[in-house]
Amino acid sequence: MNLLIDIGGLTVGQAQDEHLASGVTVVVFDEPAIAGVAVLGGAPAGRDQECLLPDRTVERVDALVLSGGSSFGLDATTGVQAWLRERGRGIAVGNVRVPIVPTAILFDLVNGGDKDWGQYPPYRELGYAACQAAGTRFDLGTAGAGYGATTVDLKGGLGSASIRTTAGHTVAAVVAVNAIGSAMIGNGPHFWAAPYEIGGEFGGLGWPAQPTDVYPLAWKGQGVTATTIGIVATDAVLTKAQATRLAAVAGTGLGKALRLSHASMDGDTIFAAATGQKPLRPGLDDFIELAARASDCVARALARGVYEATALPFPGSLPSWRDRHDK
Amino acid sequence: MNLLIDIGGLTVGQAQDEHLASGVTVVVFDEPAIAGVAVLGGAPAGRDQECLLPDRTVERVDALVLSGGSSFGLDATTGVQAWLRERGRGIAVGNVRVPIVPTAILFDLVNGGDKDWGQYPPYRELGYAACQAAGTRFDLGTAGAGYGATTVDLKGGLGSASIRTTAGHTVAAVVAVNAIGSAMIGNGPHFWAAPYEIGGEFGGLGWPAQPTDVYPLAWKGQGVTATTIGIVATDAVLTKAQATRLAAVAGTGLGKALRLSHASMDGDTIFAAATGQKPLRPGLDDFIELAARASDCVARALARGVYEATALPFPGSLPSWRDRHDK
Numbered sequence: 001m002n003l004l005i006d007i008g009g010l011t012v013g014q015a016q017d018e019h020l021a022s023g024v025t026v027v028v029f030d031e032p033a034i035a036g037v038a039v040l041g042g043a044p045a046g047r048d049q050e051c052l053l054p055d056r057t058v059e060r061v062d063a064l065v066l067s068g069g070s071s072f073g074l075d076a077t078t079g080v081q082a083w084l085r086e087r088g089r090g091i092a093v094g095n096v097r098v099p100i101v102p103t104a105i106l107f108d109l110v111n112g113g114d115k116d117w118g119q120y121p122p123y124r125e126l127g128y129a130a131c132q133a134a135g136t137r138f139d140l141g142t143a144g145a146g147y148g149a150t151t152v153d154l155k156g157g158l159g160s161a162s163i164r165t166t167a168g169h170t171v172a173a174v175v176a177v178n179a180i181g182s183a184m185i186g187n188g189p190h191f192w193a194a195p196y197e198i199g200g201e202f203g204g205l206g207w208p209a210q211p212t213d214v215y216p217l218a219w220k221g222q223g224v225t226a227t228t229i230g231i232v233a234t235d236a237v238l239t240k241a242q243a244t245r246l247a248a249v250a251g252t253g254l255g256k257a258l259r260l261s262h263a264s265m266d267g268d269t270i271f272a273a274a275t276g277q278k279p280l281r282p283g284l285d286d287f288i289e290l291a292a293r294a295s296d297c298v299a300r301a302l303a304r305g306v307y308e309a310t311a312l313p314f315p316g317s318l319p320s321w322r323d324r325h326d327k
Numbered sequence: 328m329n330l331l332i333d334i335g336g337l338t339v340g341q342a343q344d345e346h347l348a349s350g351v352t353v354v355v356f357d358e359p360a361i362a363g364v365a366v367l368g369g370a371p372a373g374r375d376q377e378c379l380l381p382d383r384t385v386e387r388v389d390a391l392v393l394s395g396g397s398s399f400g401l402d403a404t405t406g407v408q409a410w411l412r413e414r415g416r417g418i419a420v421g422n423v424r425v426p427i428v429p430t431a432i433l434f435d436l437v438n439g440g441d442k443d444w445g446q447y448p449p450y451r452e453l454g455y456a457a458c459q460a461a462g463t464r465f466d467l468g469t470a471g472a473g474y475g476a477t478t479v480d481l482k483g484g485l486g487s488a489s490i491r492t493t494a495g496h497t498v499a500a501v502v503a504v505n506a507i508g509s510a511m512i513g514n515g516p517h518f519w520a521a522p523y524e525i526g527g528e529f530g531g532l533g534w535p536a537q538p539t540d541v542y543p544l545a546w547k548g549q550g551v552t553a554t555t556i557g558i559v560a561t562d563a564v565l566t567k568a569q570a571t572r573l574a575a576v577a578g579t580g581l582g583k584a585l586r587l588s589h590a591s592m593d594g595d596t597i598f599a600a601a602t603g604q605k606p607l608r609p610g611l612d613d614f615i616e617l618a619a620r621a622s623d624c625v626a627r628a629l630a631r632g633v634y635e636a637t638a639l640p641f642p643g644s645l646p647s648w649r650d651r652h653d654k
Contacts, residue, residue: 042572180615185522195512195538206537211522217619221612245369249589255582260619262576264611284591285548288507292544292587 002201004174005136006162007233009033009275012174013134014144014158015126021113021312022068024076024123025144025158025176026130027231028084032060033273036244037102038251041266043225047074047103054241058100062089064271065103065127066145066176066229072121073105079127104269106178107225108148112314141308145229149178151306152218153187155320159305161201161297167286169278171234173250173297177305180219180226181260184306186212189325193257193303196296202307203326219260227267228254230301232294238274242287247272249291253298270298329528331501332463333489334560336360336602339501340461341471341485342453348440348639349395351403351450352471352485352503353457354558355411359387360600363571364429365578368593370552374401374430381568385427389416391598392430392454393472393503393556399448400432406454431596433505433554435475439641468635472556476505478633479545480514482647486632488528488624494613496605498561500577500624504632507546507553508587511633513539516652520584520630523623529634530653546587554594555581557628559621565601569614574599576618580625597625
């Protein structure tokens with residue numbers, strides 16, 4: 001289906017609030033999954049990511065969360081943990097269980113939505129609602145963690161993509177695109193991710209006939225932070241160290257699909273998770289291909305997130321790709 | 328001149344051994360320069376890089392070294408330190424001085440050159456010789472640390488590129504391209520870095536008319552490690568933390584210019600250095616542009632390294648770009 005749920009053993013759930021213009025995407029693993037993280041941007045915010053370093057004790061996660069709301073969105077974890085705890089999920093310590101739910105956020109606080117939420121932010125309940133909605137279908141574009149996302153020139157959004165490697169493993173990505181720069185080549189309809197596109201998944205427009213000398217650099221002004229976040233998953237059997245390397249290689253997909261990424265006001269972060277259904281063959285080649293394809297999936301998911309988005313309804317809201325290029 | 332030496336306050340020196348088929352590139356700073364590093368690959372080797380973390384005490388380096396020879400090449404540092412010590416350079420501790428010379432290497436041990444060097448490897452003397460040769464001119468292509476470098480399909484090499492930002496800072500890169508994958512789009516003459524090319528600096532061929540569905544992934548087999556290493560420098564005034572972020576953003580240039588990078592058998596590493604001649608204006612925009620242009624310079628330097636290379640003379644040596652595409 002060219003979605004993260006092509007990886008068996010997981011579900012994806014989303015919740016959003018139109019008034020708030022923000023939302024949450026959660027990946028719930030049927031069984032705890034090996035995971036790693038690559039924190040790539042200069043302005044990250046996360047929750048329960050420290051355990052993911054390769055030398056730390058906890059190896060598996062129950063869920064991974066992408067949320068809007070900047071650091072307020074880190075409350076989404078609370079809702080996801082509550083939902084998992086009700087189902088008896090988590091690491092058993094004595095007679096309690098602690099669900100492991102690493103979370104990354106993006107900054108969508110100045111997108112026109114109403115952020116006057118009173119004493120406490122609404123992300124806890126959005127996290128819980130996202131779990132309630134978890135299944136094998138989920139919307140792309142203006143949905144979940146990508147609901148309130150923007151790029152410098154177009155509405156951002158949530159995208160996903162998958163591929164099968166020559167060894168028969170599946171790898172997939174879900175990305176919430178809220179880039180400080182742009183996913184587009186210059187001012188035209190072509191995506192930087194064009195060479196990685198499969199089957200017209202983001203319009204099949206390819207490249208401009210020839211590149212021009214130095215495309216303009218454009219980015220959100222310094223008062224506004226950005227951040228593109230994502231999750232790659234595979235059905236391969238990986239160690240935690242391999243999941244960490246997978247996240248790092250997958251992060252190169254941001255460089256391929258965005259101009260620009262990893263910036264000082266980006267919190268770009270990529271999680272990687274392995275459900276462990278199919279072993280890799282001995283040697284490194286299966287893993288090297290898997291990681292390279294994960295990078296492609298990040299680039300493709302990112303372009304799809306922009307391609308599938310619809311504009312927010314507020315005065316001054318950025319147009320969507322379709323508003324501008326698909327008239 | 329579109330070279331690293333467009334940054335004032337530094338010289339570049341190179342030395343190579345044709346029989347060994349390997350070499351060393353050194354950047355010597357006139358005055359100690361603020362520096363940072365981004366270690367991006369899964370199989371890195373370095374020397375004196377630990378001090379570059381933002382919280383460590385030493386903030387400035389006397390020189391930066393790129394070398395062939397895999398971890399044997401880390402001896403190049405010894406030669407560079409000796410040369411600097413003779414000139415009274417280094418951090419004063421009591422009555423001695425310790426030159427700070429962070430070093431990264433690439434793997435070129437199975438490129439056909441004679442690696443039977445006896446008891447000790449020759450990189451110490453190559454490092455010293457590179458310093459002796461340091462000046463404001465240096466060769467591109469099959470030279471210095473890029474002398475013995477290869478990619479999966481073509482001879483690799485040493486490249487460089489520079490640009491001026493809108494605020495008037497100069498940023499430049501020197502890259503030794505020894506990628507596990509390829510700098511070329513498919514099997515044709517076009518570079519992945521094409522959209523970042525300026526003034527036909529690597530042939531001006533642009534793109535294939537349209538991308539095809541999923542270019543083949545090709546990489547060096549698992550017995551052979553790879554590694555692309557580079558140095559970006561700027562005349563801007565940066566903090567050590569900014570130099571670290573500059574290195575991280577510059578590293579996205581590998582993702583833009585290679586298919587593939589950051590892999591398990593890559594030791595991809597990028598240094599960043601600031602000679603501190605021109606302050607940034609208040610706010611983050613000058614730095615964000617500087618870092619984005621550094622990423623472009625890495626991509627451009629990388630393509631130039633392949634474009635300017637000549638083949639090694641050994642049986643089975645890979646052809647150069649010009650051998651294959653400029654007949």
